[in-house]
Amino acid sequence: MSTAQGLKRVYRKIYRIVDRVPEGTVVSYGQIAEMADVGPRQVGQALAALPPGGRCPWHRVINARGTVPIRSGNYKAHLDQEQRLGAEGVEFRNGKVALEVYRWQPEE
DNA sequence: CGTTTGACTGGCC
DNA sequence: TGGCCAGCCAAAC
Numbered sequence: 001m002s003t004a005q006g007l008k009r010v011y012r013k014i015y016r017i018v019d020r021v022p023e024g025t026v027v028s029y030g031q032i033a034e035m036a037d038v039g040p041r042q043v044g045q046a047l048a049a050l051p052p053g054g055r056c057p058w059h060r061v062i063n064a065r066g067t068v069p070i071r072s073g074n075y076k077a078h079l080d081q082e083q084r085l086g087a088e089g090v091e092f093r094n095g096k097v098a099l100e101v102y103r104w105q106p107e108e
Numbered sequence: 109c110g111t112t113t114g115a116c117t118g119g120c121c
Numbered sequence: 122t123g124g125c126c127a128g129c130c131a132a133a134c
Binding site: 008010033038039040041042045046049 | 128129130131132
């Protein structure tokens with residue numbers, strides 16, 4: 001096995017945190033960024049580089065405004081994400097999530 | 109090796 | 122209430 005194939009070390013760290021997010025809960029990029037000790041944009045890029053096939057609850061990651069950002073040219077993707085969260089118990093309020101209620105708090 | 113961009117954030121007007 | 126500016130770090134070109 002060769003060493004780390006495509007995934008960078010920083011990305012792995014972020015994936016670890018995202019994988020740690022429980023169901024029916026959401027977390028902001030800045031939160032992960034702080035936990036992973038990286039810039040908030042790196043979190044987005046890490047998830048953007050997230051390979052398919054891997055079971056990473058990336059759909060539980062939203063921005064600090066409680067809304068889902070629109071990725072490059074994919075306006076449908078953000079709609080799909082809201083739908084996934086709603087299926088896990090996260091209710092969307094006018095296209096926004098109550099971060100006060102659903103924000104994941106790593107207190108363990 | 110310098111420049112550009114990107115799934116962000118927070119503050120200001 | 123909502124849009125714009127600047128800061129941020131790393132990958133891609």
